[in-house]
Amino acid sequence: MKKLNNAFSALYNGDNIVKLTQLRYIPRWIVILLDISIIFFSIFLSYIFLDRLRVQVNFPNHRLEKRLLLISINLLFMFVFRTYAGIIRHSTFFDLFKIVLSSGSTLITVMFLNFFIELLLGKSLYLYPTLFLYFFISVSLMFFFRMVTKQFFNILIDIKGAATKTKVAVVGVSDASVSLARAILHNPNYPYRLEGFVTRRSDSNKAVLLGHKIYNSDYFFRNKNIISKFDAVLIIKEIMSKQEIEEWMTLALDNGLKVLKAPTLSKMRDSDLVGGIRQLQIEDLLNRKPIKIENEEVTKRHAGKSVLVTGGAGSIGSEIVRQVAQFKPSLIVVLDQAESPLYELELELAEKFPEQNFKFVLADISNSHRLEKVFEHYQFSMVYHAAAYKHVPLIEENPHEAIFVNVLGTRNVALLSKKYKVNRFVMVSTDKAVNPTNVMGASKRTAELFVQSLQNLEGNTTKFITTRFGNVLGSNGSVIPHFRKQIEKGGPITITHPDIIRYFMTIPEACELVLQAGTMGAGGEIYVFDMGEPVKILDLAKRMIKLSGFTPDVDIQIKFIGLRPGEKLFEELLSDNATTVPTHHDKIMISKDPAIGFEEIEILCKQIVRSAIKRDKLQVVKLLKDIVPEFISNNSEFEVLDKKELTTDLSI
Known part of the structure; x- marks a missing residue:
C-alpha cells in the first residue's frame, strides 16, 4: 500500500517515471478490484448489445440478483485459479490461460445452472447469447488490461534507461536473430535497446519485424542519418562464417559502430542473455572451425x-x-x-x-x-x-x-x-x-x-x-593479451616489424x-x-584497436621496435x-x-x-x-658462430 501511495504521489509531484518503475508489482487486492470492475463492465456491455438487438431477457425483475450471482461465480473461480496472483508487468500467455480457465469454468457452471432452472421453471435464468458475449468480453478485457499494464511499465523503463542503453541493430532475420531480438525487446531491464534489423537481403526494405524496420545493409551503411540512431550491430557468431563476421565487422567499424556478439538462445538461459552478449574480440576472427575429434x-x-x-x-x-x-x-x-x-x-x-x-x-x-x-x-x-x-x-x-x-x-x-x-x-x-x-x-x-x-x-x-x-x-605471454594491455594503457602498440606474420x-x-x-x-x-592462412601482425593490431573503439595511429599509436633477438618474419x-x-x-x-x-x-x-x-x-x-644444422641465428649475438662456420667452409 505504501508503494502504491508513493506511485500516486509521484504522478502528482511529477517525478513519475523513476518512482513508477520502482514499483515492483500492483497489490493483489487492486488486481481483484480491477478484475471485478471489468466483470461488471462486461455484463453491462453484454446487456447493451442485447438491448440494441431488442432481445427480451428472462426474469427482468431479478436483473440485479442475476448479475451478482454471475459475478460471485466468476469471483469464486478467479480465486480457484489465482488469476490475480501473477505480477501484471510480467504477464505471459500463461496468465491468459488462467483467465480462460476461470471464465470458462464460470460459463460452464452457469450453463449447468441454466439447464436445471429450465427444467424446474420452464425457462433459463440467463440467455445463452448473453453468457457467451460475457465470456468473450470479460476474457478479452482482463487480458487486455494485463497487456496494457505490462507495456506501460516497459515503456517507462525504456524511457528511463534510453540514455544509458546500447542501441543495437540485429544482423539477419533468421529464426535465431529474431529470437535474440525478441529476448532483448521483452526484457527492458537489459542494457540493450533494439532499434532495428540489418540484412544483406533486398526484399525486406518495406517490411517491419517485431515493430522495427528491416534495413538493407548497403542502404544502412550509406545513410549517415540512419547510422546515427545506432550504437552497435549485434551478430550471432554460431550462424556466421569467419568471412561473414569479418565483413560485418569491417562495415560496422568503418562507420563508427561497435560490434557485439551473442550465442544462440539455445546455448544460454534467458537469464544469461546480458552476460552472453559481449564485444567482438580478435579471437573470434582468428578462430576457425575446430578439428573433428574421433x-x-x-x-x-x-x-x-x-x-x-x-x-x-x-x-x-x-x-x-x-x-x-x-x-x-x-x-x-x-x-x-x-x-x-x-x-x-x-x-x-x-x-x-x-x-x-x-x-x-x-x-x-x-x-x-x-x-x-x-x-x-x-x-x-x-x-x-x-x-x-x-x-x-x-x-x-x-x-x-x-x-x-x-x-x-x-x-x-x-x-x-x-x-x-x-x-x-x-x-x-x-x-x-x-x-x-x-x-x-x-x-x-x-x-x-x-x-x-x-x-x-x-x-x-x-x-x-x-x-x-x-x-x-590467449596463451601466457602471447601477442594478443600483450596488445590488449597496451590498448588499455592508451598505447602505443609495439610491433617488431611491419611485415611480420604468424599462424594462430x-x-x-x-x-x-x-x-x-x-x-x-x-x-x-x-x-x-x-x-x-597466416595473419599479418600489423593488421591484427589495427583490428584490435578498431574493435576497442579507437582509430589506429590517431587514438592509439603503432610503433615499430625492430626484430627481437632470434625472431624471424614468418614461421x-x-x-x-x-x-x-x-x-x-x-x-x-x-x-x-x-x-x-x-x-x-x-x-x-x-x-x-x-x-x-x-x-x-x-x-x-x-x-x-x-x-640442428639448419639453425642459423637471426638478429642475435650468436650470429658470430654462423660467420665462423662460413669462414671455415670457404677456407676449405
Missing part, C-alpha cells in the same frame, strides 16, 4: 587409464588436463614446477571435476630421480609432455636453461616413458623448431630428434609421437590436436596441423628438406623430417648438457648448431 578412439585411449601431463599448469598443459578429464581416466597426474599456477589449477579442477581423481606433483623435469619416483608409483598409460621454456628473447639470453628443460627434461621424460612401458608418449613441439633462427626453436628441434630416435630401439614398446603447433591464442590457433584447438595425435600412427611421427611448419604425408584426418599431416640415430643424439645431448652446466653460452649454441 571421440570413440580418444575415449578408448583414456577411459580408466593413468595419465601424466607435464607442464600441466601452463596454457596448453592445463587445457589438455581439462579435455582428458572428460574421458574419465582412473588418474590424472598434473606435474609442474610453477607452484602458484599449479595450486590455482588444483582449486579449479576440484570444482569442475569433483568425481575425477587428480594428483598434483610439484617437480622439475630436469630432475630425473624425482621423475622416476613418479613413474614408478603411478605406472602411466599415456604421457603428454607439454613442459617447456618457450619465450624466444629470454631463452636467447639464457640458452643453458633451454637445455636443462627443453632438452634434458624431454630426455628424462621420454626415457622414463620407455623404461616403464608407457603406451603412448605425446610431445608438444612448436613451429619455431622448423628452420630455427633462435635457441628456443633449436632446443625444441633437438628434443624432437631425441624423441624420434627412441622409437626403433630394441625392446621399445612405447609409441613416441610429436605434434607441432603455431602460435596459440586457439588453445582448445591445439589440445584437441594433441589428443587426436595420441591415438594415431605407429610411433615416430611428427604431426603438423593445417593452420590455415614454418615444415623444414626445407621435409615432405608431408596425409593422414585419414584432413587437418593433420605427417612431416617426414631427417632423423638421427639414438647413439648419436644421446652423445650430443650429454655433451650439450655438460656445456649448459658450465654456463658456456657460446659452446651451448655451437653444439645446438651441430645437432
